[in-house]
Amino acid sequence: MARQGMVTALLLVVLAAGCCASAGAVAYLSKLPVTLEVTASPSPGQVLHAGEDVITVTWALNASQPAGKDADYKNVKVSLCYAPVSQKEREWRKTHDDLKKDKTCQFKVTQQAYPGTGKVEYRVALDIPTATYYVRAYALDASGTQVAYGQTAPASAFNVVSITGVTTSIKVAAGVFSAFSVASLAFFFFIEKRKKNN
Secondary structure (H helix, E strand, O other), X not given: OHHXXXXXXXXXXXHHHHHHHHHHOOOEHHHOOEOEXXXXXXXXXXXXXXXXXXXXXXXXXXXXXXXXXXXXXXXXXXXXXXXXXXXXXXXXXXXXXXXXXXXXXXXXXXXXXXXXXXXXXXXXXXXXXXXXXXXXXXXXXXXXXXXXXXXXXXXXXXXEEOOOOOOHHHHHHHHHHHHHHHHHHHHHHXXXXXXXXX
8 A cells, every 4th residue: 555655646746747857848939038130031912933033141149139149049940930911710720828828930940050140042942831931040049049039020020832743744644534534435325225226
């Protein structure tokens, strides 16, 4: 009986330690300082095509920040984020203050060591859905937790048009097969009618 009580107590201690450890790593967007200056090459409202167009993203510590402010920054993670207009009536894209629950920035552009200033060329991936986007960069500490961020203003958002998967050759094939099916139907209708009359 005493052994079962010890096992239960040990299990509770392990669960409590796990909960406390995960609670300490939670980051909230409203509490993160905006210390990164982020720019992206598309102009506001520009239309980009998935798989074709390239975005140039640059980031640096904001000049108004004191020297050494970025001493804890070990990595930078840059993502495409849904603009507010592309979040309306789409719960799977909603912004949440708790960054573990946030669904705004689902598409990673890059994650790399924090060099102070950085630049990346990103070809818009083929799986990016049609929507309006802006760019956000998170500074991460050694544990991978977001400690600061910067973003292009949602007002300077750009549009991405995803591929439809319907190429000219598919349209031609569909037209040929449709014509063949109509011709086959007419031919067999004519044959059946002729057999009835004989």
